[in-house]
Amino acid sequence: MFKSYLIxxxxxxxxxxxxxxHTSAVLNARLSSKQARHEKISKVQARxxxxxxxxxxxxxxxxxxRPGQDHKWRSCALxxxxxxEDALCSDSVPEIIHSAEGDIELPPHLSFGITERSKxxxxxxxxxxxxxxxxxxFSENVVSxxxxxxxxxxxxxxxxxxxxxxxxxxxxGLAFENRRHCIKLFSPPGNPFDTxxxxxxxxxxxxxxxxxxxxxxAFRKDIDNRRGLRQLVHKRAKILKYLRRxxxxxxxxxxxxxxxxxxxxxxxxxx
Numbered sequence: 001m002f003k004s005y006l007i008x009x010x011x012x013x014x015x016x017x018x019x020x021x022h023t024s025a026v027l028n029a030r031l032s033s034k035q036a037r038h039e040k041i042s043k044v045q046a047r048x049x050x051x052x053x054x055x056x057x058x059x060x061x062x063x064x065x066r067p068g069q070d071h072k073w074r075s076c077a078l079x080x081x082x083x084x085e086d087a088l089c090s091d092s093v094p095e096i097i098h099s100a101e102g103d104i105e106l107p108p109h110l111s112f113g114i115t116e117r118s119k120x121x122x123x124x125x126x127x128x129x130x131x132x133x134x135x136x137x138f139s140e141n142v143v144s145x146x147x148x149x150x151x152x153x154x155x156x157x158x159x160x161x162x163x164x165x166x167x168x169x170x171x172x173g174l175a176f177e178n179r180r181h182c183i184k185l186f187s188p189p190g191n192p193f194d195t196x197x198x199x200x201x202x203x204x205x206x207x208x209x210x211x212x213x214x215x216x217x218a219f220r221k222d223i224d225n226r227r228g229l230r231q232l233v234h235k236r237a238k239i240l241k242y243l244r245r246x247x248x249x250x251x252x253x254x255x256x257x258x259x260x261x262x263x264x265x266x267x268x269x270x271x
Contacts, residue, residue, distance in 0.1 A: 064260030
């Protein structure tokens with residue numbers, strides 16, 4: 001009887017020890033899995049942080065200012081003269097040309113190639129001349145005929161103004177107009193179309209770089225254009241470093257006009 005009691009006690013102790021050992025093993029396994037999961041999450045977060053740091057450095061080399069400093073670009077001279085697609089669609093205040101015969105409404109942005117002189121000839125000089133040419137005979141109704149001819153010329157001028165609206169142009173036409181404004185802004189007064197000037201070349205490259213950067217934000221797997229962006233950034237830095245050697249004052253004056261920091265040109269360029 002006593003022997004059977006000892007056997008039962010030993011079996012219960014052994015089972016309890018096995019259960020305790022089994023429970024601790026399970027707990028250790030759970031702890032190790034949680035620790036491994038936390039380590040994996042921390043590694044993933046560290047990888048994300050490294051990628052964000054590289055992206056920030058790449059953005060600094062491309063845009064020329066630190067993230068969160070977009071006001072430097074918006075307040076620079078180059079950003080004020082170029083026309084973006086958003087600005088083209090949002091600007092709706094027409095330009096009014098006043099004349100003795102009547103007023104003609106022009107769109108806020110005319111198509112590429114229309115200068116101020118061309119605008120004056122097309123909408124101020126040409127309509128009255130065409131109206132006078134239409135009235136060839138002098139009669140008692142010459143005044144009414146002249147008024148009717150002038151109304152017809154005004155209608156033609158208004159229709160032509162809608163045709164040459166820059167909103168009807170494609171991307172190439174908009175790029176041509178932006179290049180024209182850029183060349184005119186950074187050229188010297190004596191030569192308004194000096195495309196060989198370093199300031200003009202750097203400004204033109206900045207427009208191209210920003211356009212490519214906007215494209216690559218939407219299409220991140222476009223490897224060919226990413227390589228082209230890298231070449232443009234290094235080319236702009238090369239031109240600006242040449243300008244710094246040529247004339248330090250002109251170099252320091254052009255950087256804020258392009259919305260660039262000196263470190264984004266002189267430092268290591270990671271694109």
